[in-house]
Amino acid sequence: MPAKKQIPKSMILSAALKLLKEQGYEAVTIRQLAEELGCSTQPIYLSFSGMEELRRELIPLAVRDFETSLQAASKNGVCRLYDMPYIRFAKETPRLFCFLFMRANAFSEIKQALLPIIERSVQELMAVYRIDHEEADLLHDRLWMNAHGIAAMIATDFCDWDMEKVGRMLADCKSAFTKQYEA
The missing domain is CATH 1.10.10.60 (Homeodomain-like)
Structure with missing residues (x-):
């Protein structure tokens, strides 16, 4: 045998x-x-044992690939869910982006892996705008929601905005959301 x-x-x-x-x-x-x-x-x-086990082990690998891509694409190696590298990731690897962020229950599956990224961003927002954790978390989610909407539209070929326009849209949104904290 x-x-x-x-x-x-x-x-x-x-x-x-x-x-x-x-x-x-x-x-x-x-x-x-x-x-x-x-x-x-x-x-x-x-x-x-089957696809379920394989998928469970594939998720952290996919998240690491995502985080590595964001770090490599950012100017200072900082990984944020609401900056241009997030949008570029969606544009350059749309299938992986959709797997990570656009499946039913995807967030509950990858939340643990994303928490360090989110928490670093929240801490940064707290320091920059001198706001408490709860307010910084809300600001983070608002910024991410905007970036995610753009990324989802690009990843699914709903629209084909050029990156210069996307950069302006992200900056305008961030400015609008942070205006109340700038004094």
Whole structure:
């Protein structure tokens, strides 16, 4: 009896992330992964009990990819959910953006991974505008809501705004939302 071919989980998850970015979450199946890896489905089932377990382990990998992209795209390596790098991520990796931010219950699944990003932004807003945590959290969510709306419209090809216009829209919104704190 031939030995079962073992493929490292990390290799399977990397292939899953690649499929996710290129073809969308619907393409991430055991059969598609086997084809991508050039093996039967058996090695994948040796590492994962099924798609549910694989998806649970894919989520943190996708969030890390998102955070790395935002840090690389920002001028000072700071990761915020309401700046231009968030919009660029949606434009450049729309399928991954939709997986992370536009599925039913997606936020509840990735919330723990996003909390450090959100909390750093809230702390920064508290310091810059001299507001308490509750107010800074509300301001963060307002800014994110605006950026997310733009990003969602771009990721789904609803519109094709140029990045200069998007930058102006984000700046105008931030100015409007922060006006009350500037004294």
